[in-house]
Every structure is written in structure tokens, then in C-alpha cells.
Amino acid sequence: MTASPQTGDPPVRRWLTLAVVSVSLLVVGLDTTVLNVALPTLVGELGASTSQLQWIVDSYALMSGSLVLFCGSLADRLGRKWIFMTGLALFTVASAVAAYAGSVTTLVLARGAMGVGEALIMPATLAVIGNVFPRGAERTKAIGVWSAAVGVGTVIGPMVGGWMLSHYWWGSVFLINLPVGIAGLVAAALLVPDSRAPERGRLDPAGALLSVVAVASVLWAVIEGPDRGWTSAAVSAAFVAGAFLLVVFLAWQRRAASPMLPLRIFRYRALAAGDLLVLLGAFALIGTLFVVVQHFQFVLGYSAGQTGVRLGPAALMLLVAGPLAGVLAPRLGMRTVSALGLALLSASAAVLATTEATDGYDRPLVAMLLLGAGAGFVITATSDAIVGSLPETDLGVGSATNSAAIQLGAATGVAVMGSLLSDRYRSGLDATPASVPDGLLASAKESLGSALALAERLPGEAGPGLAEAARRAFVDGMGPAMFTGAGVTAAGVLLALLLAPSRGADPTATTHSKDTP
CATH class of the missing domain: 4.10.860 (DNA Excision Repair, Uvrb; Chain A)
Structure with missing residues (x-):
């Protein structure tokens, strides 16, 4: 096994290693959301149906979420550096295929392959950091940078996608991955040390x-x-x-x-609590982004590029909050920092839940600032606690539980919050003007985008009437969706205070141990 930091790895090399894995991970996070703003374009370019659009997005999450535990165990057994590089190579090649896909089927398969790449990359990067950085403040700061890369990539995805779409064709949203992926592979070969579990069992x-x-x-x-x-x-x-x-x-x-997954790792209190809390945080973060991107584009009328700019404050706060949480966590403890992050996420959802159709960008701006700060605190505090609680033997698979929790929380957040939004939106459209025929009204109920496109083709006052009614119905639907996000994260605050280790507690303590005062 490569020498650990305690046996003499130079500090500069450790931070160069962190830079390599963080930049690679930022691109992976970006691709979680970059395609969202291009979905309307795919309808015209590839003739994608609504269900096909869903699977273009969801094939990525399905493959990543279902394989990440297995890939984490592979990293422990076969080498974290090589699993990371394999994932990055697959992700890069699949991105090129996706960029030039000529059919929906090809794009779905390419996105699925990118999801496999993410499953290989995510746990390996966190395990590399756990191996390279010694326990304590330095590792916590490093994980703050890592978590900022995860979160910022997710938030800037629509920003990058919007800019690329305004200048190039839809496939260009994937091309940014190619130079970063190739450079990342070269840098990883030179700078990232390899490590494996000291006692490797069979597959x-x-x-x-x-x-x-x-x-x-x-x-x-x-x-x-x-x-x-x-x-x-x-x-x-x-x-x-x-x-x-x-x-x-x-x-x-x-x-x-x-x-493959030693169940004894869940006896570590920090890991068990961290997985639960980051799941709740991802539920709110990704669910909120799913709703707010539509709000910016269809209710406030921003273009894809303008929508990306309006998401910028969340990305900026993530860049600040992730490393800041890395400084605060050793002083305040996982319990306080994660509870604070979940409280900020809850406040962000509450602001959006009480937004009116006539409100401009001011309230969403406040929500974006709270969202970025909350996500940075939650992801950093929980990820640091998970890695800090694990022995070297289980770094890969233990880190994979963190990635799996994020994936499950993200998928559940989009499904639940999106479903609540859709149900209220459809019922709200029942109050549309009688001048809209029932057949067209049914089409308008599919989505707000469909309703606005339909409104442009209706004659007289029927078009503006339908557009106004659809926008009001969408904003009304944001209420139950966002209040659900606020409630889930408010419950997370309570769970953090009850379950997470307090300041000064031994990070390797099991659930049978008591916190240190």
C-alpha cells in the first residue's frame, strides 16, 4: 500500500491530490443537472417523448445509485486510484458518445454509462482523501473542499448548460467533460497515490x-x-x-x-448518522433545484442562460460554506454544523414555499443563498464524520454509503417534491377559462412548459388567460412541494441534535459508546 500521510507524504502533494480529485468530481456533479435546461431542445432535435426525457435524466441516477456500493468495495480491494481512473476514463468516453448521440436510445445508454463512471469515481475520491490526509483539522478542511466541488458542480450545471445552449448545439453540454477528463487522467497518474484495504478479502x-x-x-x-x-x-x-x-x-x-458491505461499519455512530443526514440534505437540495429551475424559466421568464446566472448565488455560497464548514466542524462538532446546515436548507424551502406568482427574483435570491450555505455545511460535516469514523480497511465501501445516500436522497427529493408540485398544478388548472377546450387543457396539464407553448397558439384572450392560470397553478404547487422539503430538513435538524456525535466525541465511537462531554 502507498505510504500514508503519517509516514511522510509531502503536504504539497496531498493538496495537489485533492485538487485533481475535486476538479474531476466537480465535472461529475455538473453532469447531474447540466442536461435539465437542454430537455426542451431534445424534444425538437431528437423527437424525445416526455417519458424518454425522463429516462435520459434518470438512467444516470439509476446506474450510479445502484452500483456505487459495489464500486466502493472494488476500490478497497483493487486500488482506489485505479478505480477512480477507470471511472474517469469511462465517464469521459461516455460524454463524447452523449455529445454526438443521434438518437434517444444512444443518449440514454451513454448517460447510463456516465452513471457507472460516477459510481466508480465518487467513493474512490473520498477514500483517497481519507487515506492521504491524516485525521484532524487538515482532513476536515480537505473534505470541505471536496464537498464544495460536489455541491458547486450540481448547482452550476444549469448555468453551464444554459451558456452552452445559447452558443452551441445541445450536445455541447457534454463536451466540457472531455478536456477535464483527459487532464484529470494524466494528473491522477502522476499525483494520486494508490491505496487498498490492508486486509483485502475476496470479491x-x-x-x-x-x-x-x-x-x-x-x-x-x-x-x-x-x-x-x-x-x-x-x-x-x-x-x-x-x-x-x-x-x-x-x-x-x-x-x-x-x-461486500461489512455491516459492522454501521455501528460507527458518525457514519450511521452522517448517511441519514446527508440523505435528507440531498432530498432538499436536488428537489429544490428541480423546482426552482422551472420557476425561473417558466414563471419569471428567464432564458436558459439567465436561469443559470440566477442560480449563481447558490454556487457561490457553496464555495464559501464547504471550506468554512471544514474549519468549523473540528471546533463545533458534526452535530452543530450539520444541524445548522439542515436548518438553512429548511429556511430556503420555506422562503420558496411562500413565494407568490407576482413576486420577482428577490425572494428566490434569498432562497438560493440559504440553499448553497446549507448544502455546504451538511455535505462537509457528514462526509468528514463518515470518513473520520472508518478504519483504513473500509474507506472505499464506507465512502460509498455516503454516495449512495446522496443518490437516494436526490432521486427521492425530485420524485416526491415533483409529484406534489405536479398534482397541485394539475388541479389548479381546472380553474382555467372556459374558452380553453378540454382536449387542449389535458395537454396543458402535462407541464407548465407545455401549457405556455400551447398558450402561444391560442387565439384572442384565451392564450394569455391560459398562460397566467398555468403560472399561478405552478406557483401554488410550489407550496406543498417546498413545505415538504422544509419539513423533511426540519426533522433532520432534530435528528442531528439527537443522533449525531457531539463536539469532542471520538469519531470512531460506536452506537454503544457515549459522547465525550
């Missing part, structure tokens, strides 16, 4: 298969729930199958000689 193919299918079943149900109906036969069957396979997976991990 666990049965556990890997069970985990992938179980997580994929649950994610598929969460993704399809809003469209098919949460109680539909297919969604219910997927939830049941996922739950059953999860139970089988846990039973297998208990008896396997070399388990």
Missing part, C-alpha cells in the same frame, strides 16, 4: 448482485412513482422486490466470509 459477487438489483428496484420505483402512480402494480411490485432483496442482501452480508 463478493452474490452480495454485489443482490445490492445492485435491490437498490435499482427501489430507485426505479421512486423514479416511476410520480408518472405511473405510487400505488400502481408495477411501482408497488418494485418497492416490494427491493425491500425483499435488501433483507436477503443483509442476511447474506451477515454470513459471508468476505462481505
